[in-house]
Amino acid sequence: MEFPREFFLDEVREGFFIPAMMKRAWAAELEILVEIDRICEKYKLRYFIDYGNLLGAIRHKGFIPWDDDIDIMMMRKDYEIFAEVANAELPKELVFRFPEDDSGNYELFSSVQHRAMLISTDAIGKYHNYLYGAGVDIFPYDYLAKDPNKEKQREDILKSLCILASFPSIEGENHAVLQEEAKKVKKHYGIDLSHSSDYRKTVLNLLNDCFTEFNQEGGTKIAYLLDLVLYKEQGKGIFEEQWYSEQSYLDFEFLALPVPKDYRKVISEKYDHYEQIKKAGGAHDYPLYRKMEAAYRDGIGGKLFYEYSINKNDLKKRTNDLSIFKEETKSKSQKPRLFFLPSLYSRWDSMKGLFLEANKDDSVDCFLMPLPYYYKDGLGGCSPAQWDYALYEDELGKDNPSLLDFRTVDLQEIAPDLIFINDPCDEYNLSFMIDPGFFSKKLKSCTKQLIYIPWFVTSEIDLEDKEDGKAIVNAENYAVMPALVHSDYAILQSEGIAKLYQSLLEKESGTEFAKYWKEKLLPFGNPLFDKDKDKEKYASKAIWEKLKAFH
Numbered sequence: 001m002e003f004p005r006e007f008f009l010d011e012v013r014e015g016f017f018i019p020a021m022m023k024r025a026w027a028a029e030l031e032i033l034v035e036i037d038r039i040c041e042k043y044k045l046r047y048f049i050d051y052g053n054l055l056g057a058i059r060h061k062g063f064i065p066w067d068d069d070i071d072i073m074m075m076r077k078d079y080e081i082f083a084e085v086a087n088a089e090l091p092k093e094l095v096f097r098f099p100e101d102d103s104g105n106y107e108l109f110s111s112v113q114h115r116a117m118l119i120s121t122d123a124i125g126k127y128h129n130y131l132y133g134a135g136v137d138i139f140p141y142d143y144l145a146k147d148p149n150k151e152k153q154r155e156d157i158l159k160s161l162c163i164l165a166s167f168p169s170i171e172g173e174n175h176a177v178l179q180e181e182a183k184k185v186k187k188h189y190g191i192d193l194s195h196s197s198d199y200r201k202t203v204l205n206l207l208n209d210c211f212t213e214f215n216q217e218g219g220t221k222i223a224y225l226l227d228l229v230l231y232k233e234q235g236k237g238i239f240e241e242q243w244y245s246e247q248s249y250l251d252f253e254f255l256a257l258p259v260p261k262d263y264r265k266v267i268s269e270k271y272d273h274y275e276q277i278k279k280a281g282g283a284h285d286y287p288l289y290r291k292m293e294a295a296y297r298d299g300i301g302g303k304l305f306y307e308y309s310i311n312k313n314d315l316k317k318r319t320n321d322l323s324i325f326k327e328e329t330k331s332k333s334q335k336p337r338l339f340f341l342p343s344l345y346s347r348w349d350s351m352k353g354l355f356l357e358a359n360k361d362d363s364v365d366c367f368l369m370p371l372p373y374y375y376k377d378g379l380g381g382c383s384p385a386q387w388d389y390a391l392y393e394d395e396l397g398k399d400n401p402s403l404l405d406f407r408t409v410d411l412q413e414i415a416p417d418l419i420f421i422n423d424p425c426d427e428y429n430l431s432f433m434i435d436p437g438f439f440s441k442k443l444k445s446c447t448k449q450l451i452y453i454p455w456f457v458t459s460e461i462d463l464e465d466k467e468d469g470k471a472i473v474n475a476e477n478y479a480v481m482p483a484l485v486h487s488d489y490a491i492l493q494s495e496g497i498a499k500l501y502q503s504l505l506e507k508e509s510g511t512e513f514a515k516y517w518k519e520k521l522l523p524f525g526n527p528l529f530d531k532d533k534d535k536e537k538y539a540s541k542a543i544w545e546k547l548k549a550f551h
Helices: 020-042 051-059 074-091 149-164 175-189 199-212 225-234 264-269 291-302 351-358 387-397 440-442 466-479 482-486 496-508 512-522 533-538 540-549
Strands: 011-013 015-018 068-075 094-098 109-116 135-143 221-223 247-253 255-260 337-341 365-368 372-374 418-421 432-434 449-452 488-493
Touching: 011 351, 015 466, 020 068, 020 074, 020 109, 020 135, 020 466, 051 068, 051 247, 051 255, 051 264, 068 074, 074 094, 074 109, 094 449, 135 264, 149 175, 149 199, 221 225, 225 291, 247 488, 337 351, 351 365, 351 418, 351 540, 372 533, 418 440, 440 449, 440 482, 449 482, 496 512
Parallel strands: 068 135, 337 365, 337 418, 418 449, 449 488
Antiparallel strands: 011 015, 094 109, 109 135, 135 221, 247 255, 372 432
16 A cells, blocks of 8 residues: 655644654554455455544544554454454464464454564565554454343353453462352353363353354344443443444545444444543553564664664763854854754744744844755665755745755855754654755754754643653654754753653763753744744744843
8 A cells, every 4th residue: 555655754743743653553554454454345344443543533534643553343243254264364464363362362352463573574565664563453342132131140241251261270379369250150151160171262152152142132232342341330332233334434544444324423422522632641552562662672682773872972062052142252244144954844834933033133144955855764765865945945935045055055164153953863763864964963063053943843741740651752752862962952842841851861861961951952932833822932033032142
C-alpha cells in the first residue's frame, strides 16, 4: 500500500507530538488490517473497527494521536470462520494468535500479529521499514440471554473461568484463589478441574461454551463479553444487534474503514462524552514498541542508530548573553546580521513571525535562507534532495533582498552574528533530515550565537501528572537532540515545557549540568502563538523584545 511520504514525518495533532517511529508503527498496523480485510472479503466475513479506532474515525478521521494500536470486532460466527482459515491465508510473516493455540500465551485476546521483529525479516519493506512487531486485536461479540437472571449467572461463571484460564494449572502460589474458582465451575458444570488431564484445554472449552451459550436463543443484544464482565457496573458495553446490521464507512487517515451503520449509538454506549478530547493517559506499555526497542538495544549493547547520545565535551557555554544586542558591541560600520534557516515550508510558521519582527528592526540586517532537506526511509536511506525555495519566493517575492539562495552563500565566510534554526534532529530522525552541510554542529562554528526554535508547539506537559505520561515519553524524540546541545540558546514555548526539556536533558547528561541547561532554555514563547490573542506575551513581537533585552 502506498503512503504519502509526509505521513511518516513527526507531527503534532491535538497538541500531542507523534514521532516518526509511531507513524511507521501505524502504517504497519494498517498493512496488517489490509491482510485481514482481504481474508474477510474472500470468505464474505464482516468486521468493524472498534474502541479507540472507531472513536478516532469519528473524532479525528484517523488514529487518536495518543493511540498506538488497531482494534476490530466480528460477530462470533464470522470470527470462528476467520479463526479457522486465518493462518493458512496470512502471509508468512503474520500469525493469528488466539487463546486456544499452543503458543503458551495465557492472554484471552485474539490478534493477527508479526511473528518476529521486522528488522530480522525480509518483510520489513512491506511494512514501511517499521523495525519492530505490530498487530491488530480482534474481539468476537456474542449474544446476551433474553432472561437477565440467566445472564447474571453466565457473568458470574465467566469471571471464574477467566481467572482460571489465565494460569497453566490450579497449583502454585495462587492455589487457594484458583481452588475457590474451580469449586464454582464444578458446581455449575459438574467438572472437577483439579483432576483434569488437560487443565488449560478444558478451561478454554468451557470458556468458549460460556461465550456462545445464548447465541442461538434469538436475543437482540450483543457484547464483547470480557468487557461486559469488566464494565457492567458502569452500564457500558451492551449494544443492539441492529446497530451492526449494515456496514458503513468512515475516513481513517487516507483509507475508508468499515463501521456499524449506527456508529454514533455504538460509540455513545462505549464512551461518555466521546466528542470531548481528554488527556492522553499514562505511559503504561506505551508505545507498543517500547519493550521491543529495549530488547533490540540490549542485543546490540548500546543505543540504536536513530538515538542521539550527548557528548559531555559539547556542553560548554560560549556566552552568557546575546551580546550582539549590547550597545558596546555594535559596530558603527555594520549592523548585526541575523540569518533564519528554515527548510520544510510547512514548518516555516515557527520562524515566520520572528523573522518579520526582526526584519522591521532597523538595528539589524535580517536574511532568510531556506535549506535543502531529505525524506528518509526509516533505515537511513534518503530521497533526492528537496528544496522549497520557490514556495518562500512566492510568499516573500522574487526580488526580496532578504531571501537568499543557499548555493550562493558561504556562511563560514559571512559569519552571521546570529543564526536561527528550527530542526532539532540533524541525522537522528527516521523520516526527515536537513542537508548535512547545515547540521547544528557545523552551523555553530559559523556564527557567534546559534538559536534553536522548535518547529512545533504542544499542549502543556506536567512532569507530575500521570495523564501526561505518553507525552513525556514522546518528548524524548525531540528534547534529547543535537540542536539542543549545539545551540547557544533554545527558545521554548513556556516555563513548563522548559522544565520538561531540562528534566530529559539532565537525565541524559547528568544533574551536574542542571545550571547549564537552565541558562540555555529560554521560555520566551513561539511564533506559532501569533494567532492566539490569549498568548500575546509568548508571540513573535514579545519574543523579539525579550531577545533584545536578554543581556
